[in-house]
Structure formats: C-alpha cells, structure tokens
Amino acid sequence: MEYPIDRYRQRAWKTFSDLFETFKSSTNAWQVGNVFDTLTDYVVRFPEAEPSPCAVAEAALERWHRTQGSMCWYDDYGWWGIASAKAFDDEYAGIFGSHRGDFQKIATDCWDVMRRGKPDKEYEGKGYRGVPMVWGNRDEGSQTGYFTSPETWAVPRFPGGVWQYEMFVDARGEGECSPSNPSNPSMSDKMGWGDFAPPQVVKLGPFQNTVVNGLYLVLALRLRLRDEGAGADKALRSEMMFLNSWFELEKDEGLLLHFPDGSALVRERVGTYDYCEATKSYPPVRGYQVDKVWCGDQGLILGGLLDYLSVEPSDPKAESRAVSIARGVLRHLVLDQGVMPYSAGFDAYNDADDYSCGSGVFWRYLLWGFGRNAALRKEVLSFVAEDPENNAIYKSAEHAYASKPPYEPTNNKLFTDFNVLATLTAAIEILKEAERSGAEE
Numbered sequence: 001m002e003y004p005i006d007r008y009r010q011r012a013w014k015t016f017s018d019l020f021e022t023f024k025s026s027t028n029a030w031q032v033g034n035v036f037d038t039l040t041d042y043v044v045r046f047p048e049a050e051p052s053p054c055a056v057a058e059a060a061l062e063r064w065h066r067t068q069g070s071m072c073w074y075d076d077y078g079w080w081g082i083a084s085a086k087a088f089d090d091e092y093a094g095i096f097g098s099h100r101g102d103f104q105k106i107a108t109d110c111w112d113v114m115r116r117g118k119p120d121k122e123y124e125g126k127g128y129r130g131v132p133m134v135w136g137n138r139d140e141g142s143q144t145g146y147f148t149s150p151e152t153w154a155v156p157r158f159p160g161g162v163w164q165y166e167m168f169v170d171a172r173g174e175g176e177c178s179p180s181n182p183s184n185p186s187m188s189d190k191m192g193w194g195d196f197a198p199p200q201v202v203k204l205g206p207f208q209n210t211v212v213n214g215l216y217l218v219l220a221l222r223l224r225l226r227d228e229g230a231g232a233d234k235a236l237r238s239e240m241m242f243l244n245s246w247f248e249l250e251k252d253e254g255l256l257l258h259f260p261d262g263s264a265l266v267r268e269r270v271g272t273y274d275y276c277e278a279t280k281s282y283p284p285v286r287g288y289q290v291d292k293v294w295c296g297d298q299g300l301i302l303g304g305l306l307d308y309l310s311v312e313p314s315d316p317k318a319e320s321r322a323v324s325i326a327r328g329v330l331r332h333l334v335l336d337q338g339v340m341p342y343s344a345g346f347d348a349y350n351d352a353d354d355y356s357c358g359s360g361v362f363w364r365y366l367l368w369g370f371g372r373n374a375a376l377r378k379e380v381l382s383f384v385a386e387d388p389e390n391n392a393i394y395k396s397a398e399h400a401y402a403s404k405p406p407y408e409p410t411n412n413k414l415f416t417d418f419n420v421l422a423t424l425t426a427a428i429e430i431l432k433e434a435e436r437s438g439a440e441e
Helices: 005-023 029-045 055-070 074-088 090-116 185-190 210-224 232-248 295-308 318-332 358-370 374-386 392-398 413-440
Strands: 256-258 264-266
Touching: 005 029, 005 055, 005 413, 029 055, 029 074, 029 090, 029 358, 029 413, 055 074, 055 090, 074 090, 074 210, 090 210, 210 232, 210 295, 232 295, 264 295, 264 318, 295 318, 295 358, 318 358, 318 374, 318 392, 358 374, 358 413, 374 392, 374 413, 392 413
Parallel strands: none
Antiparallel strands: 256 264
16 A cells, blocks of 8 residues: 655644744643654654754753753653653764753763652652662651551562652652642642542552653663663663563553453553552552553553663563554554554543653654564564554554544643654654555565
C-alpha cells in the first residue's frame, strides 16, 4: 500500500510550528521537558523546519531557566534529564550547537538530583536524599512507626526500586508540593488515596509508580552509554533487578498485564506492598488498577529495556519483553482513531491534562527503538504488512487531529500538538519503511 507520506510531512511541519510557539511560553516544567524531547526528534529529521539554527535548543534553555524553580517531584527531573542527554549524542550535536555543553550539564545535574536528592532541602536532618533512598529516608515525625503500622503499611515489596517523592508525615513548609503534605489536600484526592488518615496526618504515599522507575532507568542508561553520570551503572542494574522482580510475578500481582496473543502492557504502578505479618497479606497499593494502563509507561519501559541491551546484550528477556509491549499497545491500546493515551476506564486521578500525553510518549520511544533494534523493527513492519489499511500506525496518523472520546476533555494545547507531532514523526518513518519493504517483496 502507498501511504500519504507527503501529506503527513506537511501536517507535521504545521504542527511543529504551532507546538513550538506554545512551547516557548509554557510554564509547566515537566511538560516542557517532555515536549522538548520530541521537538529534537523532529528537528534532527527535518532541520529546515526550525525558524533559525538551534532555535529549539535556545528556547528550551530559556524555558529551563524560567521553570526549573517550580520542579518538585523527582520525575520532573527525569523528563528534562533524558531530553538534555541527547546533547551527548553526536547525531543531535547540530541541534544544540554552542549550547551543547549547557544541556550536557543539565542532564548530569538532573541525574544528580534524582540519584542524590536536593541538597538545599533539609528538615531536621530528614532532607532529600534521592529516589533510591526514599524508603530508607522516610520521615515519620510525630507518628513513629507510621509507615510500618498495619493500618498504614507502605513497606516496599522488592529492593532496588525508586519513588517519585520523599515520604514524610508531618506537614512541611510552604512550597512543598508533595502528595504527602496535608497542607495540600487536593493532591491526596488526585492521587487516589482517599480518607486514609486524619487531616493532620499524611496520606499514604508516594508510590513506586512505573513512570519514575522508567525515567530513572532510561536516564541512567543514556548517561552510562556515554560514560557520564556518577553511579549510573550501579543504578541501572539495581533498577533492572527491581523491574524484573515485578515482571516475574504472575497475573494480577505482576507489573505486566499479559494477553493470550503473547503481548503485554505495563501497569501504572506496583500492586502490593511487602508481606505484613499482622494482616497475613501483601497489602494492596492505593490507586492500583489491575487492568488499566497509561500509554506513556509503555514507551518508557519499552525504551529502557531496549537501551539495556546495549549494556547487557545477553539479557534473555529484555528484548522479548520490549517487543511484547509494543505489540500490546498496537493491538490492545487502540480505538478506531488509533493509539489511546490510556486504557478505557483508566482513573486519571483528576489529572487528564497530564495523562493526555501518554500516546505521544509511546510514539517517541517506539520511534527510538524502531531505528535501533532489529527485532522491534521486524515486529512493527510485520504488524503493518499484516493489515496495511487498518493497522494502528496508519490509523493513528490518519486521525492524529481527531478527538478521542471517551477520554476526559483537555485544554492542554501543548500536549494536544505534542501528541500529533510525535505520532506523525513516527508514522512518517515507519510507514515509509513499510512501503519500501513491501515494494522489495
């Protein structure tokens, strides 16, 4: 089948122009970092789209300086770190130009915050020690034993994983945006914790959710592969040990939601805490949805597993799991309009704007893997050839601008255009290759 590649290119060019204008004035730090990652993917393929050389890098650097003061959760730094780590890659050198060193420093600085914490945040000896240390650094304050009591049990089931924010019971100062802070009760509702504790006591959290573990793994790998980032090798191995422990669990307990066709999807967070002797059970993690997924997690874990093969090429399951996740999205996380941002019925925790970017994140990492891994490339091209007129890649490109009910409406123009650009950038490359492969057969 001949696909309308030229039409996709024209639409992508217009979308890039619109998105870039929105990007230059956006104030949500992690959203800007996320979009920056895809802007560079587009410009490295279509450099003539930039209004001037290095325009994207210059705008991103300005946004970094203006928004980094609002960055709060550890995963905020992951998005920026991964996007900025491309400055170590010679393929992207021209995009960063004279600012290449600036972004290399942003990447390693973000890594240092994730790994070691925020040195300027101290609360009576319990400050910010980084994502691997959240459980060991928990601050129970006036509620000694809070996180290890049966009623508020939060003991992690497996070692090696990371958390998106520090755990503390007593309210901290102004400017603290943790979901653990009782001074911000709306966040407790957003994260699905409900009435877990009295108002003056922290709601149980944070969680070992997939997004922060995926970001941590990808950033560690991107830096390790460039011999950058102190402690990156140790961190990525610890993270893989954690993820593999969850991958190996079966059925409702595991991090992978399996399908009869051999495909899989990654759940949004781990499902249980460690075994509690008092209750004779593995207490469930709050907000866990056994059959619901966010599309952004699929991209992060897929990308991380494929990057891991560059460190451990003999890993017996990393590649097959990554391919099964791609298959899971393209076969099971779709509507007539194409790939969905999250599964039908997914509880977006009253935050549809943030979760709306799920499909864009997936397409970015699918494109990344398509150009770097032969097994994924073969799987994707076979998927297109199996049904040239109705496959999810073609349908996603054709309906890139379509509204996608039944999802919650969002007024987030940044992510609306981001999803379109990420979709079309991936579709152009994949469908063009599918055409070529079909012509050779």
